[in-house]
Amino acid sequence: MATMEFQAARQPVRRTGGRSARVRAAVIDATLAALLTRGLDDLSITEIAQQAGVHPTTIYRRWGGRSNLALDAVLSGTEAEIPPPDTGSLRGDLLAVIRGIFPFLRTPLGELLVRLALRRDLPEYEAARGGYWAQRFRAGAALFERARARGELRADVDPVLALETLVGPMYVRMLMTGEPLDDALLVRCVDLVLDGIATRPR
Amino acid sequence: MATMEFQAARQPVRRTGGRSARVRAAVIDATLAALLTRGLDDLSITEIAQQAGVHPTTIYRRWGGRSNLALDAVLSGTEAEIPPPDTGSLRGDLLAVIRGIFPFLRTPLGELLVRLALRRDLPEYEAARGGYWAQRFRAGAALFERARARGELRADVDPVLALETLVGPMYVRMLMTGEPLDDALLVRCVDLVLDGIATRPR
DNA sequence: CAGATAACGCAAGCTAAGTAGCGATAAGAT
DNA sequence: ATCTTATCGCTACTTAGCTTGCGTTATCTG
Numbered sequence: 001m002a003t004m005e006f007q008a009a010r011q012p013v014r015r016t017g018g019r020s021a022r023v024r025a026a027v028i029d030a031t032l033a034a035l036l037t038r039g040l041d042d043l044s045i046t047e048i049a050q051q052a053g054v055h056p057t058t059i060y061r062r063w064g065g066r067s068n069l070a071l072d073a074v075l076s077g078t079e080a081e082i083p084p085p086d087t088g089s090l091r092g093d094l095l096a097v098i099r100g101i102f103p104f105l106r107t108p109l110g111e112l113l114v115r116l117a118l119r120r121d122l123p124e125y126e127a128a129r130g131g132y133w134a135q136r137f138r139a140g141a142a143l144f145e146r147a148r149a150r151g152e153l154r155a156d157v158d159p160v161l162a163l164e165t166l167v168g169p170m171y172v173r174m175l176m177t178g179e180p181l182d183d184a185l186l187v188r189c190v191d192l193v194l195d196g197i198a199t200r201p202r
Numbered sequence: 203m204a205t206m207e208f209q210a211a212r213q214p215v216r217r218t219g220g221r222s223a224r225v226r227a228a229v230i231d232a233t234l235a236a237l238l239t240r241g242l243d244d245l246s247i248t249e250i251a252q253q254a255g256v257h258p259t260t261i262y263r264r265w266g267g268r269s270n271l272a273l274d275a276v277l278s279g280t281e282a283e284i285p286p287p288d289t290g291s292l293r294g295d296l297l298a299v300i301r302g303i304f305p306f307l308r309t310p311l312g313e314l315l316v317r318l319a320l321r322r323d324l325p326e327y328e329a330a331r332g333g334y335w336a337q338r339f340r341a342g343a344a345l346f347e348r349a350r351a352r353g354e355l356r357a358d359v360d361p362v363l364a365l366e367t368l369v370g371p372m373y374v375r376m377l378m379t380g381e382p383l384d385d386a387l388l389v390r391c392v393d394l395v396l397d398g399i400a401t402r403p404r
Numbered sequence: 405c406a407g408a409t410a411a412c413g414c415a416a417g418c419t420a421a422g423t424a425g426c427g428a429t430a431a432g433a434t
Numbered sequence: 435a436t437c438t439t440a441t442c443g444c445t446a447c448t449t450a451g452c453t454t455g456c457g458t459t460a461t462c463t464g
Contacts (some may be wrong), residue, residue: 019430020441039323041243044231045421055443058421061443062301090400118320118377121243133379157399158390161371165394168370169363175320177335179362188360192367196398197359198292203446221460222411247451257413264411 016048026052031073036108040070040115051062075128077109084139090147094190097140101167102186107175109183114175137163140153166193228254229261233275239311242272242317269324276315277330282340286341290348296368296392301344303369307376316377339365368395 019090028052033045049056063069085096104110116122117129138158144159169189173179232253236245245268251258265271287298306312319331339362343375346361371391375381 017228023442041323056421057423057444060440065422094207114320115320118317120317121241129378130380137379152395152401154401156401157394161390161394162399164371164374164379165367165391168374169366172366172370172373176316176331176373177339178332179367185363188363189367192359192363192395192398194398194400195356196396197356197364198392198396199356201353225412258451259414260451267452364418 021056023052023058024062027054027069028073028076029060032077032109035056035070035073035112039181040112040119040169043070045069050158066199069122070116070129071122071124074113078080078113084142086143088154090143090150091190091194093143093147094193095187096144097163098166098186098189099183102170102183105170111174114171118175162193166190206357220373225254225256225260226264229256229264229271230275230278232246233271234279234311237275237314242268242314242321244363245272247271266327269326272326273326273330276311276318279311280315286344288348292345292352292354293396295345295349295390297389299345300368300372300388300391301385304372304383304385313376316373320377356377362396368392 013161027048030048031043033051034048038044045066047055049059059069078172085093085100087093087096105114110133116125117132119125140163141159144162147153147182166189170181170186172186173181199200229250232250233245234251235253240246246252246255247268248258250271251261261271265274287295287296287302289298307316317328319335321327343361344363346355346359346364347353368391372383372388375383
């Protein structure tokens with residue numbers, strides 16, 4: 001044994017910017033387009049491959065299935081962070097929060113993200129789902145701390161439950177009843193969460 | 203022409219109780235079982251047919267696809283009506299409402315119903331969805347009328363929005379965050395909707 | 405009991421999803 | 435500039451979903 005080529009189990013060399021990157025970009029773009037027009041379940045790998053100018057086998061090899069492909073495409077298109085607001089009042093902050101979420105949810109990409117998050121038959125999403133929503137809801141914690149310091153918040157209020165109650169009707173209408181949903185309703189949601197529906201505190 | 207058999211464009215003769223009925227019952231049962239174990243998307247018509255002792259072709263002919271089959275099965279298994287409660291107080295009524303919904307949602311059939319309602323790629327469901335949820339939410343109207351007569355309800359409260367706000371967190375937790383959900387949380391949901399989170403009414 | 409026929413079973417075939425093997429190409433390293 | 439090899443394209447194949455056509459059975463009507 002003259003030359004002992006010690007070759008550690010190295011991972012494949014990245015080819016950033018080369019053909020691989022071009023192929024990936026083309027496929028992701030085509031997948032997003034297909035997702036927005038045809039939905040998740042009617043996704044045709046062959047059609048995406050044609051649209052991207054790529055052979056279907058390539059997609060099957062790189063992504064392995066439509067779940068991974070869709071997840072990769074959506075997460076690639078959703079990098080925006082929503083900064084927590086600080087308007088000086090609890091009502092203003094809550095209004096800013098819900099007004100920050102609402103327009104995004106009306107976006108085709110936003111609705112797609114929500115629908116992906118609801119799927120339970122895609123094991124690839126189970127890991128991403130919990131972390132995504134937890135982060136999104138925890139971001140509002142500071143908001144409630146400030147309100148409590150200002151004396152605007154009842155003592156026994158759970159911030160997470162309050163946020164869930166705030167945005168709950170929005171999701172219920174979007175996903176189930178399909179009833180109309182506009183900015184005026186968002187204001188009513190905020191005021192309902194703030195004041196409740198009872199005539200006087202018990 | 204001796205006998206003029208006037209034969210209007212009659213619809214196929216119903217064969218209630220015969221082989222057709224038996225086949226239908228067997229297929230519906232097998233479909234429900236398959237839905238509860240394998241989910242909607244991994245549904246195998248061939249497997250259901252074997253389970254029901256029926257040829258796959260029969261299912262394709264009668265139902266035409268898995269969407270119709272699943273919808274028929276679920277609606278056949280969900281005939282229970284939830285009577286609107288009347289406990290004498292707004293808080294008691296709201297608690298009864300949410301306590302009536304919650305256990306059903308934890309049922310496999312309940313969760314299945316919710317997930318079916320969330321699907322937008324099944325045109326068969328679009329018609330059923332709106333009516334189902336509208337009825338479910340309108341059933342609570344009387345509840346609020348009584349509360350208003352007792353002077354327990356603020357004047358400007360929208361009953362539908364109030365109900366959506368009440369059950370919103372429950373759905374958010376079940377569908378998105380996956381956070382724990384028990385009876386104690388239901389009580390907190392009711393109290394939050396009743397009293398709000400602000401220290402004093404504006 | 406005796407037609408008429410709706411509904412079912414069966415076999416064959418079509419389409420699309422997904423996989424495997426193999427040669428070709430181009431990105432990256434020496 | 436040249437070599438190595440990760441990645442891609444191509445063909446062929448397997449599998450499952452679904453449809454079609456035809457003969458058979460069981461139900462309903464008279």
